[in-house]
Structure formats: C-alpha cells, structure tokens
Amino acid sequence: MKTYVYILLTDTGTLFTKSIKKYTKAPYNHASISFNAELTEMYSFGRKNPNNPLNGGFVKEDIHTGTYSKFPNTTCVIYKLEVTNREVEKMKRVLNVFIKNQKKFLYNLIGVLGVSLNEPIEFSNSYFCSQFVAEVFNRSGIRLWDKLPALVTPDDFRKSKQLTLVYEGKLFDYVALI
Template sequence: MEKQHYVYIMLSDTGTLFTTIIKRYTKAPYNHASLSFDPELKEMYSFGRKKPNNPLHGGFVKEDIMTGTYSKYKDTSCVIYQLAVTERDLVKMHRILEFFIKNNNRFLYNILGVVGLSVNEPIEFSNSYFCSQFVAEILSRSGIKLWDKIPALVTPEDFQKHPSLELIYEGKLFEFEPIKIQL
C-alpha cells in the first residue's frame, strides 16, 4: 500500500484594504490562497505582494509567515485544508513549482484576471496569475482536476467548498499550533 501524501492549501484574510475590497464584492470570508507541501506551513507559495509594504508590486512569492506580508498582519484569519495526493502527484507539483521559482522575476500578478473572475470571464496571460489561479494551475498541471473549469476561474471559495479538501484548521493564523511553536 502506497504511503499517503498531502499538500496544504491555506485560504486567508489579512484585513488589508485590497482584501477588504475583494471581500465586499465576493462576500467570501477568505480571499487569498496559498499552497504548501508541509503541514507546518514553513514554505508556502502563491501570487501576491513581493514586498510586505508595497501592495502594488505583486507576482510569484514564496510566502514567509514570520518575515513576509503575514508578519505585518497579526490578526490574519485563515482556514487550512489538506488534500491527499500520490507521490507521483507530489513529484509533478515540485517540478512545476521549480519552474516558477527559477523564473520568479518573469511572473506578474494578474489583476485583470481578478477583474475577469468577478464577471466569470477568464483573462489569462502566459506569465501572470492571481493566487487561486496559481494554486489551481499547479494542481491541474499535475493531473489533479478538482473542477470542470479552467484555473483562471477558480476562486478561494471554490477550494473551501470542494469535498476532496479536508479542513484541518480554522482560526487566527498566528494561533495555528505549528506557527505558535515557531514564534
């Protein structure tokens, strides 16, 4: 029997102006999605702010809870899900992620895609993603098809509602036990 593997998807609400505006429109409790390969969330990946103090400079980011954007927003609320995957799925995801890491500076934040999402019309560019599009893209390219829609139409709320994702935590990010231990 093959050992069970997991990836972790965190949905969050930092309370920033940008997320507050999105939240007013979507009515969803969480508006940012991140992907992690470890249950302690020491390394998470997404599309968002490249620098914590500059919301206008966005792109592919390796998120660091202790020193990155989250460190500026101690009241961040979140939900964390685990998704069972095979070892082969993990290998594929890591390979795809490596491409993003090696080409980090070539990627931009897809703000037009967020606008398109609001009217259910995908707006895609080859080097541009928004957070939930990126997480859905990594899963999709790895052969994990959770939805019958393209990644450019996947919202953080879609992750929250998917039955394959198992909720493992809901609350304040800095009260999540593995993070409290790191503090």
C-alpha cells in the same frame, strides 16, 4: 505513509482584501499552497514586498518575515489534500518552473476582474493567487473542478469536497500549535 499538500486561505484585513470581500462575500480571499503542515514551504501570487501592495508576483511565502508578519490578526482556514508521491513530484516540477523564472511572473490583477465577470482573462506569465494554486494542481493531473484555473476563486477551495479541513482561526494561533 500518507502524503498531503495543504491549501491555506487567508484574510489579512487589508484595504485590498476588504474590497474583494465586499464583492465576493467570501470569508477568505487569498490562496496559497504548502507542501508541509508547518507551512514553511508555501507559495502563491501576492505581494513581493510586504510594504508595497502594488508590487505583486510569484512569492515563496514566509509567515514570520513576509506579508503575514505585518498582519498579526490574519484569519485563515487550512485544508489538506491526500496526494501520491508521484503527484507531489509533478507539483514540485511545475513549481520549479515558477521558482527558476520568478522575476518573469506578474500578478494578474485584470484576471481577478475576469473572475467577477465569469470570463477568464489570461496573460502569459501572469497569475492571481487561486489561479496559480489551481494551475499547479491542473498541470499535475489533479482536477478539483471542471473549470479553468483562471476562474478558480479561493472560495472554490473552501467549497471543494475533496479537501479536508485541518484548522480555522487566527493564523498565528495555528503556527503556535505546531
């Protein structure tokens, strides 16, 4: 049986995402990692409270009750990566460090600016969404690019030849298909 992890890239249409999109010209600007196609076990760095865009950090995302529930017109693209059971084990071990220490982690807003300058800006316990997903892969021995996680953008996932497209469209249309 094949094992996959899933990468969800989204555009909620918020003011913050519109601002990023103006600069990046990329269609999606948020990245999450999921361990199942139903996206019920999904993690990223983003809003801790759907109503407060300024309070960010490590989050277990929930499509039905979290930030996405506030933005029903969210567009997305979903990719899968075939992995071994051992790699999943390693990723979950890395993830457990984030889960156990989630209150210590902050959103790396300055790191987002560093990407635009092609200059990695890293702080201990501080990540932005795509940096976090790339870090999980990196620490698990999966190399999708030859660059530091602090320079990985959501668009890098979209352009990766190692990922397989699963779906593109409205997030809630995908959820309805499952």
